[in-house]
Amino acid sequence: MTLVTRLQTSYSRNNPRLILLAGMAGLLAVSACTSSTSIPSEVARIETAQGSAENIGSLTAVIRANPNDPVAYNVRGSAFGKSGNTSDALRDFNKAIQLNPRYFEAYANRALIHRIEGNLSAAAADYNSAIRINQNYDKAYIGRGELYRRAGRTNEAFNDFQKAIQLDTTDPRAYHRRGLIYQSRGQHDFALDDFATAISLAPNSPEPYNGRAISYIALGQIDNAFDAVNFALNLDDNNAESWANQGLIWEQKGENDKARKSYRRALQLNANFEPARNGLNRVGG
Structure with a gap:
C-alpha cells in the first residue's frame, strides 16, 4: 500500500x-478537524448568546416575565447550546417553534444541536424547514451544506455554500x-x-x-x-x-x-x- x-x-x-x-x-x-463528540465552534454563533450560568439565569427571568415569547426561548436555547447543555437547548428550541412554527432561526439552531447529538436526519429536516420558510437564510444553507459535506455529498454541499455566498453572507x-x-x-x-x-x-x-x-x-x-x-x-x-x-x-x-x-x-x-x-x-x- x-x-x-x-x-x-x-x-x-x-x-x-x-x-x-x-x-x-x-x-x-x-484540513480542519473537529471531533464528532465535541461541541463545534458554530454553537458560539447561534444568536451569539453567552452560555454562562449568570446569563442563563437572566434569560430565565425574561422568560418568566414573557412566557409566550418565542425569541426569549430561542436566545436561552442558544445559551444552553453554548454551555454544552444540549437537552435544555432542544427543549427551548422546541418551545420557540411551538410558539412560532415559522421561526426559521429556531429551526436552524435546533438543527445544529441535533447535529451535535448525532441525529443527522433530524438536523437535515430542520435545515430544510428553515429554508422552506426563508429561502434567503444563509446560515441554514451553510449548516445543511456541512451535513452534505460530512456525508461525502460534495456537489450538494458546494451548491449550498455557493447559495449562501450568492446571498452575500x-x-x-x-x-x-x-x-x-x-x-x-x-x-x-x-x-x-x-x-x-x-x-x-x-x-x-x-x-x-x-x-x-x-x-x-x-x-x-x-x-x-x-x-x-x-x-x-x-x-x-x-x-x-x-x-x-x-x-x-x-x-x-x-x-x-x-x-x-x-x-x-x-x-x-x-x-x-x-x-x-x-x-x-x-x-x-
Missing part, C-alpha cells in the same frame, strides 16, 4: 472534515468550506481565494490558515505553507491539527527531528489524532 493510500484511508476514516489532496507527488496533509464558514471542496477537487487557486476571504471575515480563526497551508503544500509552495501554519499556531497553539500540519511541513523539508516534536505536540493535545500518529511513525517517533 502506498503512502498516499495509507494516508487517504486513515484520514477519511478518522475525521469527516479531512480533505485528501489527490495527485500530490509527496506527502499529504489534512458574511459568515466565514461558507467560504472556508467551499474552499475545502475546491481543495478536494484540486482547484487550489480557487481554494486559496476562498480561504483568503474566510480569513478576512474571521482573522482570529486558525482553520482557514490551515486550509491555506494544505493548498500551498499541494502547489509546492512549502515556505508559504509554513508561514500559514505558524500563523495558525500563533492564533491557537493548542490546535492539534496545526501542530500536525507543521510536522508534515518539517517532514517535507527533511527535518525529521523537528517533525517529531511537532507530531508529538499534536498527540499531547489529542492522543487519538491518527494523522499525527502516522506522521510520527513515518519519521521514526
